[in-house]
Amino acid sequence: MVSPGLTCQGEKGTRYRLVRPLGTQIHGKRPNVWLAVDGSNDTAEYIVKRSPDDEANIGESPSHALLAFKHELEMQRLFEKSPMIRKLVDFIPDSEPGGPMMVLEAFTDSLWEARNARPFTTKEIKWIMKGVLLGIFTVHMKGLVYTGKGEVLKFCPSMSFGVVLTLTLDLKMENVALGGFDHSKPRENICELIVRLVDCGSITKPSTREVTSLTYRSPEVHFGKSWTQSTDVWSWGIILAQLLQAQVDPKSPGMYDSTSTGTLEDKTKAVRDKLAIDFDLASIPFYAEDKECAEKLPSPQPEEAYMWANDMVEKGVAGEDIQFLVGVLNPDPNARLTVPEILESGYLEC
Secondary structure (H helix, E strand, C coil): CCCCCCEEECCCCCEEEEEEECCCCCCCCCCCEEEEEECCEEEEEEEEEECCCCCCCCCCCHHHHHHHHHHHHHHHHHCCCCCCECCEEEEECCCCCCCCEEEEECCCEEHHHHHHHCCCCHHHHHHHHHHHHHHHHHHHCCCEEECCCCCEEEEECCCCEEEEECEECCCCHHHEEEECCCCCCCCCCHHHCEEEECCCCEECCCCCCCCCCHHHCCHHHHCCCCCCCHHHHHHHHHHHHHHHHHHHCCCCCCCCCCCCCCCHHHHHHHHHHHHHHHCCHHHCHHHHCCHHHHHHCCCCCHHHCCHHHHHHHHHCCCHHHHHHHHHHCCCCCCCCCCHHHHHHHCCCCC
């Protein structure tokens, strides 16, 4: 039984003591993410993730949960030298109490928490968003190819074959970690603000998990179209838009942050319809010429297209930022800016 105070030893010889579970606790599910400290140094904090492979986790196959854990561990090790991905500090084997468990870097804030603490400066926004984009670029450059059904074809050069896995880079504010963020004022040296991607190794069964969180979901995913790496650019663009909005209007919800009530299906349809109107998807062949997509499209309201951009300008967002967002948030994934194009544009230089 995993509980506060449990002590276990990692492969590197360090002993860790569990302090408390993290995140929202769900009835019927034992917590699998914990705050832990070095057994000999209470000031050295870590995040410990354990395999949710016990029968107490209702609604999830133990074998599938363990497979997901093993794949996330594999992804952590794959990115162990990447400066933009949260590091795997140690591994606690299954021979230890509560094992197997990953020991990960701990950070003071998520981007979501920081956004709600105070408005960011323009320099902070560009620094953070460049860090996030470099993290995405790292994932894309690691031989991972996103296919149309939410699958990843991972090539094994030494074996001359590929293994198909389902991988979701769940890009959202909660999965961006910040270190050194000052809640009261910006740091004088922006380089002291650390940006890392976390939880990028999720694995799911085909067609059983929605790709990305509702707020950050790209239109091609919303309408059941094939999706590629460009869906990450859309999610990245929504995060940028939300930070720019919070800079001038910190009290209002961000772009597509759902404030409606109802079932998940109701919320999904509400965001999908709003997105279709905001970007006039009925006028874009990529969607309008697809029979299944066309059936989901709401009645066209061309007079409302891109009013989100007008609203942002009226609240004080700079025209340069809006122009850039329009390129990043192009609803046609084939015309959307790519990660290299964004990096080469100079927009993120601060």
